[in-house]
Amino acid sequence: xxxxxxxDSQVPVFEEAPVELRCNYSSSVSVYLFxxxxxxxxxxxxxxxxxSGSTLVKGINGFEAEFNKSxxxxxxxxPSVHISDTAEYFCAVLSGGYQKVTFGIGTKLQVIx
Amino acid sequence: xxxVSQDPRHKITKRGQNVTFRCDPISEHNRLYWYRxxxxxxPEFLTYFQNEAQxxxxxxxxxxxxxxxxxxxxxxxxxxxxxxGDSAMYLCASTSRGGGTEAFFGQGTRLxxx
Numbered sequence: 001x002x003x004x005x006x007x008d009s010q011v012p013v014f015e016e017a018p019v020e021l022r023c024n025y026s027s028s029v030s031v032y033l034f035x036x037x038x039x040x041x042x043x044x045x046x047x048x049x050x051x052s053g054s055t056l057v058k059g060i061n062g063f064e065a066e067f068n069k070s071x072x073x074x075x076x077x078x079p080s081v082h083i084s085d086t087a088e089y090f091c092a093v094l095s096g097g098y099q100k101v102t103f104g105i106g107t108k109l110q111v112i113x
Numbered sequence: 114x115x116x117v118s119q120d121p122r123h124k125i126t127k128r129g130q131n132v133t134f135r136c137d138p139i140s141e142h143n144r145l146y147w148y149r150x151x152x153x154x155x156p157e158f159l160t161y162f163q164n165e166a167q168x169x170x171x172x173x174x175x176x177x178x179x180x181x182x183x184x185x186x187x188x189x190x191x192x193x194x195x196x197x198g199d200s201a202m203y204l205c206a207s208t209s210r211g212g213g214t215e216a217f218f219g220q221g222t223r224l225x226x227x
Contacts (some may be wrong), residue, residue: 004155034215043117043204043218044156090155099169100146101216103155 002027002095006104013081014112021076021107023065023091033074034092034101035065044090050074061085086111115139117219119205124227126195133191134222138207145188146216147180148204149173156204162188195226 003026013019024032032051036044048059055067065076074091091104118137125169128134138145143164148156159178160170164185174180177195182188192199206216 006155008182009153036218041221041223043119044206045218046215049215092155100158100161102158103148105153105155 002031002093002102004091004093004102004104006091006107006109009105010062010108010110012110012112015083016080018046018079019077019081019085019109021091021109023074023076023104025072025074025091025093027072027095028038032094033065033067034094035059035063035074036074036092036103037061038088038090038106040087042053047089049077081109083113084089084112085109117205117217119203119222121222122220123223123225125227128197128226129194131180131191131193132195132224133189134203134205134224135187135189136205136219137187139209139217140186142207142209142210142217143185144208145182146206146208147190148206150202150221151200151205154208155212159190190225195224197226200224200226 011095033104034049035047047063048057050057050067063078071094074090088106088108092101094101120135145160149157150156158171159174160180162182177193180190202221204221206218208214208216
């Protein structure tokens with residue numbers, strides 16, 4: 001089975017401060033990992049994805065994530081957040097042999113001016 | 114715009130009524146997914162199609178739910194005899210192939226059952 005745990009339901013952070021959103025996954029086989037962002041009343045937009053290769057993945061809007069196989073983690077980071085980053089962020093996993101992506105429950109990022 | 118399109122964006126219906134949602138995927142994508150998202154939760158898988166074949170259905174998809182993709186292009190999701198618990202955002206996504214390819218999501222249909 002595949003699953004995703006996002007431990008932080010809400011993360012408040014001041015504008016221009018760094019942020020890390022945590023994600024841990026569970027899977028018995030190789031995985032693909034994703035971070036999506038959702039703005040209010042919108043669908044999901046892909047921020048970045050890890051398929052293979054370099055464990056540090058860079059995405060849109062200045063976000064990056066690091067795949068850590070030993071810790072089964074895929075934490076999302078941004079060195080300096082902007083007000084426009086206020087949104088909900090979903091970590092997702094797709095394991096070998098599965099045909100659909102499993103999402104975490106999401107982390108609401110609130111950037112404080 | 115060549116993204117995934119969903120219609121309607123919002124639907125308010127009375128309990129017991131039937132509703133139908135439509136999803137138009139990106140034209141060259143052969144896989145189409147339906148997800149449901151309730152408040153405070155991430156999207157939960159409902160079903161997916163490869164071309165016109167419905168290959169998997171979640172146990173969340175009760176007998177009142179049915180999805181079709183008759184010509185392998187657009188898809189419809191019908192909910193019969195709606196219940197208040199059906200209130201959610203219904204998301205459609207499409208991909209060109211399985212395994213690691215980005216899923217492109219539509220903007221969703223928000224259903225409110227009163």
